[in-house]
Amino acid sequence: MLNGLLKIKYYLLIFSLVLIACNTRIEQGFEIIPPGLNSTENLIKGIRPDKDYQYWACIRQDFSGKIHPETEIITGHGNISYFMNIKFDQPNSGFLFKMWEGYFYIAYIENDSVKLVTNKTQLIRFIGKIDNLEEALLLAELDNLEVDYTRDIGGSYKKTKKGFEFYLTKFYKCPVKTEPYRVSIDIAGDIKAKSLGFYYNIDNNICLD
Template sequence: MNSLKNTGILVLMLISTLVFSQEKKKFASLQNVLAQIIPNDKYDFWVLVYNEYGKNKEVKISGSKKDYLPQFSGFDLTPSEDTFFYIVNSKGGKISYITDLKDLKSFIGKIDNAEEAALSAVLEGYIIDDEFVDLAANYYQDSKNYYLDLGKVTSVECPYQKKHFTLTVSKTSGMIEKAEENGSYIELYNKKCKNNPRLLKIEKKPEPKDDPKKQPAKRR
């Protein structure tokens, strides 16, 4: 009797562990995602800076910060004309700046957490769409993989379109092992779209034919 009871308890524990491990967590914000970077190299200090409408905000400071030059351009995880990020870092007393998204890869190094896994997917063309968190900015994980729900811009022409995907990222290799498409969640048309189904087709009216009765009488 006790053995059956113990077996039942064990099964319940396994089920609860499985459910808990697959509970989706949200990427709260792009700033928070970048702040979770754990560089593999040792730096004297590094600073994550967010620039919005020309004003710099230091989101994270790691190590003993020294003076650095503010940057006037950087990278953005969701392209915008008014905001961007850049990272200041110092190694061996030499200060350098990361202003291009592709340079994040060497700075991140080995994938240490879900946020870094998401950033590695961004480098492959996906987006962390924090405007649609439930569809394209969340994740869960198990002992082997990260499972990321992210978005992707699949058409910048008419109609502008985004699709959401579930990506399986290996914790061992940091590579995307599987990408499962879940469908479109944004599809925008405008008046210039020739294929806009919402626009009524305006048929050209036939030009009126000349009425012989209204033609001016010929003079003799």
């Protein structure tokens, strides 16, 4: 009886390993995402709005409460004099929040007044068509889907008629583990993400702050 149970456990283990091995294969037609596109700043620098604005800038703002909070312009386009001559109230949140870094928002000048982008819906409206890799990956990052260059299944893409398809990952801090996802993002900014049903880089004894 004991030997029979051991055999069942052995075959279940082999089956699980084979299933994971099959799941780690990506479909034909996918390419490795170019280097550097796991950086939020590089994705932001790739934004190309469909509409011309007098000036627009993406700004990283430190959290309130710091003794010397920093304000950093990640990228800016247009005539900055419009921006320098108009006062506006800094928002207390943005479309993207990152631990230890602060939050990101966009300020743009339209009809000689400042307008702000502080959430995902406003960001999609500001960009217009999601028609380049950086814009699509930025939207994915807002849903905690990231590029993992250590495996094809975490960092591959394919351009389609409707937009982009990806293999991306979600990274969990406690316990540390990575979950691969199959993702599609169309030109309207609609995202569909499906877990591939397994984890790798699992360490139940480690949590990151």
